[in-house]
Amino acid sequence: MAKAYLSIENLSVTFTKGATRSEVLTGVDLKIDKGEFVSIIGHSGCGKSTLLNVVAGLVPVTTGAVILDRQEVNAPGPDRAVVFQNHSLLPWLSVRENVSLAVDKVFGGAKSAAERKDWVLHNLELVKMTHALDKRPSEISGGMKQRVGIARALSMEPKVLLLDEPFGALDALTRAHLQDSVMEIHSALKNTVLMITHDVDEATLLSDRIVMMTNGPRACVGQVLDVPLERPRDRLAVAEHPTYVHARAAVIEFLYARRAA
Amino acid sequence: MAYPKPVFSPASPTSPPSLEPTPAATRPSILPDLARRARGVVATTLPPLLTLLLILAVWQAIIGDSYGGLPSPKQVWLESKELILNPFYDNGGVDKGLFWHVATSLQRVGIGFSISAVVGVLLGVLVGSNLWAHRSLDPIFQVLRTVPPLAWLPISLAAFHQAQPSALFVIFITAIWPIIINTAVGVRNIPSDYVNVAKVLRLSPIEYFFKILLPATTPYIFTGLRIGIGMSWLAIVASEMLLGGVGIGFFIWDQYNASRISDILVGLAWVGLTGFFLDRMVALVGHVASRGSAAS
Numbered sequence: 001m002a003k004a005y006l007s008i009e010n011l012s013v014t015f016t017k018g019a020t021r022s023e024v025l026t027g028v029d030l031k032i033d034k035g036e037f038v039s040i041i042g043h044s045g046c047g048k049s050t051l052l053n054v055v056a057g058l059v060p061v062t063t064g065a066v067i068l069d070r071q072e073v074n075a076p077g078p079d080r081a082v083v084f085q086n087h088s089l090l091p092w093l094s095v096r097e098n099v100s101l102a103v104d105k106v107f108g109g110a111k112s113a114a115e116r117k118d119w120v121l122h123n124l125e126l127v128k129m130t131h132a133l134d135k136r137p138s139e140i141s142g143g144m145k146q147r148v149g150i151a152r153a154l155s156m157e158p159k160v161l162l163l164d165e166p167f168g169a170l171d172a173l174t175r176a177h178l179q180d181s182v183m184e185i186h187s188a189l190k191n192t193v194l195m196i197t198h199d200v201d202e203a204t205l206l207s208d209r210i211v212m213m214t215n216g217p218r219a220c221v222g223q224v225l226d227v228p229l230e231r232p233r234d235r236l237a238v239a240e241h242p243t244y245v246h247a248r249a250a251v252i253e254f255l256y257a258r259r260a261a
Numbered sequence: 262m263a264y265p266k267p268v269f270s271p272a273s274p275t276s277p278p279s280l281e282p283t284p285a286a287t288r289p290s291i292l293p294d295l296a297r298r299a300r301g302v303v304a305t306t307l308p309p310l311l312t313l314l315l316i317l318a319v320w321q322a323i324i325g326d327s328y329g330g331l332p333s334p335k336q337v338w339l340e341s342k343e344l345i346l347n348p349f350y351d352n353g354g355v356d357k358g359l360f361w362h363v364a365t366s367l368q369r370v371g372i373g374f375s376i377s378a379v380v381g382v383l384l385g386v387l388v389g390s391n392l393w394a395h396r397s398l399d400p401i402f403q404v405l406r407t408v409p410p411l412a413w414l415p416i417s418l419a420a421f422h423q424a425q426p427s428a429l430f431v432i433f434i435t436a437i438w439p440i441i442i443n444t445a446v447g448v449r450n451i452p453s454d455y456v457n458v459a460k461v462l463r464l465s466p467i468e469y470f471f472k473i474l475l476p477a478t479t480p481y482i483f484t485g486l487r488i489g490i491g492m493s494w495l496a497i498v499a500s501e502m503l504l505g506g507v508g509i510g511f512f513i514w515d516q517y518n519a520s521r522i523s524d525i526l527v528g529l530a531w532v533g534l535t536g537f538f539l540d541r542m543v544a545l546v547g548h549v550a551s552r553g554s555a556a557s
Contacts, residue, residue, distance in 0.1 A: 058457055076460040088454035092476040092552050101472065105462045136552070156462075 004031030005192055006055070006160050011064035013050055024050050026218045028064070030211060032160075035190045039203040041251060042213030042222075048196045051213075052164050055194060056082050069159055078106045081153035085165045087145040089137040089152075096133040099123060099152045106156045123155040124148070126185055143174035147181070154185065163195040167202065175199075176235065179206060187232055200255070204248045205235060212254045225250055337523040344527050355507055355515065359531050362509040366497050367535070369425075369508070373432025374493050381437040381489070382482055385444025386474065395445070406438030410496035414503060424504040428497065435496040436489035440482070447481025448474065476551075483547030490543050494536045509535075 008030040014023045024047040032038050040048045053059040055066055057076035066073040068080065081102075089098045099120045107116055124130050127147040137145050146166055153161055163182075167175040179202060186193060186206075197203050203210045207227050214222040227247045229238055238244040317334045324333035332340065348360035387394045388402070410431055417430040451474065459473050501510025509532055516524040 056457075056461065058460060076457070077463055078461060080461070082457070082461055084454055084457065086454065088452075088458055090455060090458070090473070090476070092479070102462055105464065105468070 005034040005036075005069060006032040006194070007067045008051075008055070009065050009067065011051075011054065011066065012062050013047070013054060013059060014062045023218045024216060025054075025220065027220050030221060030224075032192060032194065034192055037186055037193045037195070037206055037208045038211060039195045039197050039207040039209075040211045040213060041197055041200065041203045041255070042219065043215055043255065044198065046213045046216045047219040048213050049164060052082075052162050052194065052196050055160070056080050056162050058082075078102070078156040079159045080162055081156040081158035082162045082164060083146070083149045083153045083166045085168050087137070087142075087149040089145055089148055091137050094134045094136055095124065095129060095140070095148050096120060098137070098148060099155050102152050103155050119155060123151040126154060126188075127151045127181060141174070143170050143178060146170065146178060150178075150182070150185075154189070154191075158191070160192040160194055163193060165196050165198065168198070175202070180235070182206065183231075183233060200248055200251045203251060204244060205233060205238065210247070210251055212251065223254055225254075332523045332526070337526050340521070340523040341527045344524055355511070357507065359509070359512065359528065362507060362512045362528075363531055363535055365506075366501060366508040366510065367539075369428050369501075370432055370490070370493050370497050370539075373429040373497075374436050374490055376429075377433045377435075377437040377489065377493075378440060378486060380433075381440030381485065382444050384437075385441040385482075385485070386448055386470075386478075388441065389445035389448025389478075390474075399445070402438060402441055406442070410435040410492070411499050411503075414500055424506055428500050428504055431496050431500045432493045436493040439488035439492065440485040443481045443485030443488070444478060447478030450481070451477045479551040480547070483543065483551065486547065487540060487543045490539050491536065494532075494539055498532055 008028055011025060011028040012023065013025040014021055028051060030038075040051060042048045050059055054061055055068075055073065057073050057080065061074070073080070089095075090101070093101065100116070103111075103116050103120050103123075107119065111119065121130065121133075124133065127150050129144060129147050129151060132140050132144060137148070140148075146169075150166070166182075167178050170178065182193075183206060185191070195203075195206065204227060210225045210227060211221055212223045212225065213219050225247060227243070229241065229243050229247075321333050321335060324331060324336075326333065326335070338345070344359060348358040350358045351361060384398075388398050389395070413431050413434050414427065417427040417434075421427045421430065455473050455477055459469050464472060497508070498510035498513070501508035502514040505511050505514075509528060513525050513528045513532075516522075516528065
């Protein structure tokens, strides 16, 4: 893995507020290949969201570097689209307009108006939201809002898709639906995905690799686990697959048994 | 380690739901809908009308037909009938119908308020988005906003020497503070999620202003505009009393000097109703502009 697509190298992040300095992350190393689906799991407050925000460019690097496709990341940009935990759709825009805002900005020069319009529709089709094009975010359910958020992120054609606990605020049934959608989209588009989660089943079902973070402060990568389950994965079929059961048990062991000691 | 498999038992059989359509749902009619809407209008307009009648009745009962002092509703009607029924007459000079007086006052408010809306929103954005602008300007605004509108009048007369610009300045300076303060609060309360979206999309400052900042703060701006228009209507009536000329404030003062108390009461009703409609109008514009998120 000499030429990783996304490479986080010896990354440390320190927040300074007045006289108090808090080291959130120290010495994080992580290499992600193109098309890989990687989850980051850890207890609350371990800095996993900070890690994602650093990759997004929303939080500055203190030391170390984040390199995406041979370029150093130091500012936010549409090549690293984020799906935020609380959807963050703009409430005064309709579903279609929320996606258009991104498409018009990112492809304003590259695509004609008609192409951009089709592209907006295409991405909303991917997440099965074409029935609510002219609805406002306040008129659709939480799961639908998150679908639109995913469509907006996909529409930017990002090099890496960053998911920040995307299903955390949803009920279990809706969450399962969205996980299936994300798996479908990932197998169709072969995106590189970095997902933050605190749900062991979600991480095991969706990921090629699970990155387990140690507890903060001064969090780092504790262990990386491969999930060599073939795709497409079916949530019913894999539930009793030995690989799935083993991987799931390993993550639980890391999160609860080892950290408690 | 093996757990026993869960065993599902079939749900107890139930009779299939009846498929007979209910007779009421077969033919939708618009008549009940119209009736419901009419009932809604009556329910909101009838109580205030009844209360008004009650107030007039009590007023009439207390004052009676004794002359001198405050006139009764009946006397107001008898003495100011022409003024009430014909608001559009114009005999030249200041002898005009109430509509023309109100229109002149509204014009002044319109000009002064428009200037303060533009300047107020821009200053509010500056104070809300820049920490140093906030630290240096906010304390000054907080002191100036407590100065009563009429206290500005001598200063503006001294500065402008004329009635018209002085009145405009008083409107401007009265309406601007709530607009600045509410806009600044709105800008400071823009959710960080929206800011992050703008950053990921790399919106330019101008795009950010029009696509994120303005729509996100619209409800706050209109709260400020509503307070502002109410205060400027208060200020114009008071300042016209002192400045003279045409205008509803001057009309009231003029009738007081002529001891026509019933005309003053008619003028007051016009002032109140106009203020009410101004407030409703700004609220309605705000409701439309914020696409329903500002209360109307």
